[in-house]
Amino acid sequence: MKNGLLVFLASLIALGGSWCGFVLAPVMQLGGQKQTTVLNTSDLYPLGRPGMANQGLQVYRANGCAACHTEQVQQSGVACDVVLTGAGKNPAAVTNVISTLKLNRIDKDAADAAVDQINAAGGKAEIHIVPLGPDIARGWGLRRSVAEDFLYDDPVQPGSVRIGPDLAGVGTRLPDANWQLVHLYAPRSEVKDSAMPPFRYLFRVKKIKIGAQPSPDALIFPKGSEPPTGNEVVPTEEAQELAAYLLSLHADVPLYDAPFTQAAVSKP
Amino acid sequence: MSTSETKSLSTSEIDRSCCIPLLALFGGAALWLLAGSVLGLLASIKFHAPDFLADCPWLTYGRLQPAADDALLYGFCLPAGLGVVLWVLARLSQKPLSGAIVPIFAANLWHLGVLVGLVGIFIGDSTGFPWLEFPRGGSVPIFFAYLLIALWAMMIFAGRRERALYPSHWFLVAALFWFPWIYSTANLFLVAWPVRGVGQTVIGWWFANNLTLVWMGLTGLGVVFYFLPKLSGRPLQSHYLALFVFWTFILFGTWCGIPAGAPVPAWLPTISTVAAAWLIVPLIILVVMTWRTVGFITSECLAGGSYSFIRLGLGFFRLSLLLLIIMACPHFGRVTNFTWFGTADMQLRLYGFFAMTMFGAIYYLLPRVVGIEFPFPKLVRVHFWLSLAGIVLLVLPLLVGGVVQGLKLQNPDIAFAESTRSMLPFLRISTTGLLLIVLGNLLFFANIMVLTVLWKFALAKKLIAFVKSPLDETGSAYASLPRDKEVGA
Numbered sequence: 001m002k003n004g005l006l007v008f009l010a011s012l013i014a015l016g017g018s019w020c021g022f023v024l025a026p027v028m029q030l031g032g033q034k035q036t037t038v039l040n041t042s043d044l045y046p047l048g049r050p051g052m053a054n055q056g057l058q059v060y061r062a063n064g065c066a067a068c069h070t071e072q073v074q075q076s077g078v079a080c081d082v083v084l085t086g087a088g089k090n091p092a093a094v095t096n097v098i099s100t101l102k103l104n105r106i107d108k109d110a111a112d113a114a115v116d117q118i119n120a121a122g123g124k125a126e127i128h129i130v131p132l133g134p135d136i137a138r139g140w141g142l143r144r145s146v147a148e149d150f151l152y153d154d155p156v157q158p159g160s161v162r163i164g165p166d167l168a169g170v171g172t173r174l175p176d177a178n179w180q181l182v183h184l185y186a187p188r189s190e191v192k193d194s195a196m197p198p199f200r201y202l203f204r205v206k207k208i209k210i211g212a213q214p215s216p217d218a219l220i221f222p223k224g225s226e227p228p229t230g231n232e233v234v235p236t237e238e239a240q241e242l243a244a245y246l247l248s249l250h251a252d253v254p255l256y257d258a259p260f261t262q263a264a265v266s267k268p
Numbered sequence: 269m270s271t272s273e274t275k276s277l278s279t280s281e282i283d284r285s286c287c288i289p290l291l292a293l294f295g296g297a298a299l300w301l302l303a304g305s306v307l308g309l310l311a312s313i314k315f316h317a318p319d320f321l322a323d324c325p326w327l328t329y330g331r332l333q334p335a336a337d338d339a340l341l342y343g344f345c346l347p348a349g350l351g352v353v354l355w356v357l358a359r360l361s362q363k364p365l366s367g368a369i370v371p372i373f374a375a376n377l378w379h380l381g382v383l384v385g386l387v388g389i390f391i392g393d394s395t396g397f398p399w400l401e402f403p404r405g406g407s408v409p410i411f412f413a414y415l416l417i418a419l420w421a422m423m424i425f426a427g428r429r430e431r432a433l434y435p436s437h438w439f440l441v442a443a444l445f446w447f448p449w450i451y452s453t454a455n456l457f458l459v460a461w462p463v464r465g466v467g468q469t470v471i472g473w474w475f476a477n478n479l480t481l482v483w484m485g486l487t488g489l490g491v492v493f494y495f496l497p498k499l500s501g502r503p504l505q506s507h508y509l510a511l512f513v514f515w516t517f518i519l520f521g522t523w524c525g526i527p528a529g530a531p532v533p534a535w536l537p538t539i540s541t542v543a544a545a546w547l548i549v550p551l552i553i554l555v556v557m558t559w560r561t562v563g564f565i566t567s568e569c570l571a572g573g574s575y576s577f578i579r580l581g582l583g584f585f586r587l588s589l590l591l592l593i594i595m596a597c598p599h600f601g602r603v604t605n606f607t608w609f610g611t612a613d614m615q616l617r618l619y620g621f622f623a624m625t626m627f628g629a630i631y632y633l634l635p636r637v638v639g640i641e642f643p644f645p646k647l648v649r650v651h652f653w654l655s656l657a658g659i660v661l662l663v664l665p666l667l668v669g670g671v672v673q674g675l676k677l678q679n680p681d682i683a684f685a686e687s688t689r690s691m692l693p694f695l696r697i698s699t700t701g702l703l704l705i706v707l708g709n710l711l712f713f714a715n716i717m718v719l720t721v722l723w724k725f726a727l728a729k730k731l732i733a734f735v736k737s738p739l740d741e742t743g744s745a746y747a748s749l750p751r752d753k754e755v756g757a
Binding site for chain 1: 314315318319322323324325328329330331333334392393394395396397398433437438441442445446449450453457458462463464465466467468469470471473474478482515518519522523525526527529530531532533536539602605606607608610611677678679680684685687688689
C-alpha cells in the first residue's frame with residue numbers, strides 16, 4: 001500500500017459505514033417518530049410534559065443529575081398469569097382443575113392451555129401479561145423503558161450509571177412534591193444513608209417575620225430535621241421546576257412494544 | 269561531512285521546527301491534565317462526604333465529574349495526541365514543519381475553547397450529552413482549532429519524502445480525519461438542530477464510542493507502532509499484521525457503544541454487541557504483534573523511561589479492549605450494566621492507555637524538540653511509578669466493586685441503598701489511586717513548565733546577546749545571531 005489516497009478512501013468507507021448505520025438510519029427511523037396509542041385504547045402516548053416540567057428537564061441537565069441516575073427500566077422478559085374471573089356453575093370442578101395447574105409466571109402456551117382447561121370446567125379466566133426483571137421487582141417501573149417515553153425530551157437524559165436509583169417511574173413511586181423538594185434540600189432527612197449531595201443552592205432559607213404567615217411554598221420537613229425555629233426553607237423557581245420534572249417521570253402505561261396488564265400489577 | 273551527519277542534522281532541524289507549536293499544545297495539556305485530575309479527586313471525595321462543597325452550585329457532583337472527564341479528554345488527550353501526531357508525521361515524512369504560526373494559533377484557540385467549555389459546564393450550560401458537554405462557546409473553537417492542526421498535519425503527510433506508507437500513517441491519518449466528522453455530526457444533530465427523542469441518545473453513544481475507543485485507539489496505536497520499534501531497536505512484526513489490526517479495528521470498533529437493553533430499536537444494541545465481540549480479532553493480533561516485536565515483559569518495561577510508559581500503555585489498551593468484549597457478553601453485561609465497571613474501563617482507556625502512551629512519547633520527543641533536557645529527569649521515573657500504582661488502585665477496585673454492585677442490583681431482595689453502600693470501600697481505594705495520579709500529573713506538569721521557562725530564558729539570552737553584539741565589519745548584526753542548529757547540537 002503506497003497510495004495515501006487509497007488509505008483515505010478505504011477508511012472513508014469503513015468509518016462512514018458506522019455513520020450511515022448509527023446516525024443516518026436512526027435519524028430516518030426515529031426522526032419522524034409519532035405518538036403511539038396506549039395498548040387497547042385510543043389514548044395517545046406520550047402527551048408531552050407540562051411547561052414547568054420541561055423547564056425542570058433543563059435544571060436536571062444543568063446540574064448533571066444523569067451522572068448518577070438512569071431513566072431506563074430494564075426488563076428480562078415477560079410471563080403470563082392466569083387470573084380467574086368467574087367460577088361458573090360448577091365451582092368445585094373449577095377449583096379441582098386449578099389445583100392441578102400452575103397459574104403464575106408461566107409462558108403463553110401454558111397460559112392458553114390453562115385457560116382452555118378452566119373454560120372446559122365451566123369457569124372463566126383471563127391472561128395477564130407480567131413484565132419480569134429486578135428493576136420491575138424493585139418497583140422502579142411497570143414495564144421496560146421504550147423509545148416513546150423520551151419522544152418530547154430535549155436533551156434525552158437516559159443516564160448510564162446507577163449511583164442513585166432509576167428515575168423512569170419516580171413520579172409514580174414518590175408523587176409528593178413536598179417529599180421531592182425536602183429530599184433535594186436535605187436528602188438524608190428523607191432517605192437514611194443516602195449518598196446524594198444536598199442541593200441547598202436551589203433553596204432560600206428565610207427568617208419568618210414576626211406576626212407574618214409562613215410562605216405558602218415553604219417546605220414541610222419530617223420530624224427531627226426542621227430548620228431552626230423562626231426560619232423557613234423556600235424553594236427557588238428552579239427547585240420547583242426540577243420537582244415538577246421528577247413528578248412528570250411516570251412511564252407507566254402499556255404500549256404495543258412493551259405490554260403489560262394493568263390489573264395484574266395493581267395486586268400486591 | 270558524512271551522510272550520517274547530514275541526516276542527524278536534518279532530523280534535529282525537523283525536531284526544532286515543531287518546537288513552539290508543541291510547547292503550546294503540551295503546556296496547556298499538562299495544565300488541563302492536572303486540573304482534570306484534581307477535579308476528579310474532588311468529585312470522588314463527595315462519595316465519602318456528600319456535604320463536601322455542596323453549597324457551591326459550580327462544584328456539585330453532576331458538574332464536577334463531567335468537567336473532570338472533559339478536562340482530561342479535551343484538555344489533555346486530544347491536544348497531546350495532536351502534538352505527538354504532528355511530530356511523528358514530520359519525522360516519518362522527513363520534512364520540517366513550516367508555517368508554524370498556524371498550529372501555534374490553533375493550539376491557543378484550542379485551550380481557550382477548553383476553558384470556555386469547562387466554565388460552561390460549571391455555570392450549568394452543559395449540553396447534557398456524555399463526552400460532548402461543552403456548549404457552543406467551547407465546541408466551535410475546538411472544532412476549528414482541530415481542523416487547522418489536522419490540515420497542517422496532512423500537509424506534512426502529503427509532502428513526505430518516502431512515498432511508501434508506514435503502519436503509523438494509516439492509524440494517524442484515519443484518526444485525524446475521523447474526529448472532525450464525528451464531532452461535527454454530534455454537535456449538529458444534538459446541539460444545533462437536535463433530532464427527536466432517542467435518536468439523540470443513539471448519536472450520543474455513537475459519538476462517545478468513536479471518540480474514546482476509535483479515535484483514541486487509532487491515535488494511540490499509531491504512536492505505539494512508531495515508538496515500539498524505535499525504542500526497542502527491533503522492527504515492527506509485521507506491517508501486514510498492523511494493517512490487519514487497522515482494518516478490523518475500524519470495521520468493528522466504530523459500531524460499538526450502544527448498550528444492551530437500551531430503550532432504542534433492538535437492532536441497534538444487537539449490532540453493537542456483535543461488533544464488540546468481533547473486537548477479539550484485533551485484540552489477538554495485537555497480542556501476537558507485541559510478542560513477535562518485543563517479546564514478553566522484561567525488566568526494561570519497568571525501568572520508568574519512555575519505553576516503559578509505552579509498553580504499559582499498550583498493555584492497558586489490550587486489557588481495556590478485553591473488558592469491553594466481556595461487557596458485551598449478554599450474561600456478564602447484564603450484571604455490569606449501570607455499574608462502576610464501565611466507568612473503570614473508561615478510566616483505564618483514558619489514563620492507563622492513552623495518557624500513558626502520550627507521556628512516553630512526550631518524555632522522548634520534547635527534549636529533542638526544544639533542545640534542552642528535562643530539568644528533573646529523575647521525576648520521570650517517579651511519575652511512572654505513581655501513574656502505574658494510581659491506575660491500578662483507581663481501576664481495579666472499581667472493576668471488582670462494579671461486579672459486586674451489579675450482583676446486588678440484580679437481586680431485588682437487596683435494597684438499592686445496600687448496593688451503593690457496598691461500593692464505599694472500593695471507592696475509598698480508588699480515591700487513593702486518584703490522589704497518586706494527581707501527584708504524578710503534578711510532576712509531569714512541573715517538568716514541562718520548568719522546561720518551557722528554561723527555553724524562554726535561553727531565548728531571552730539569545731535575544732539580549734543579539735541586541736548587545738556590536739555591528740561587525742560587514743555592518744551586519746545577523747552574523748552573531750546564534751542559529752538554532754548550534755544551540756541544539
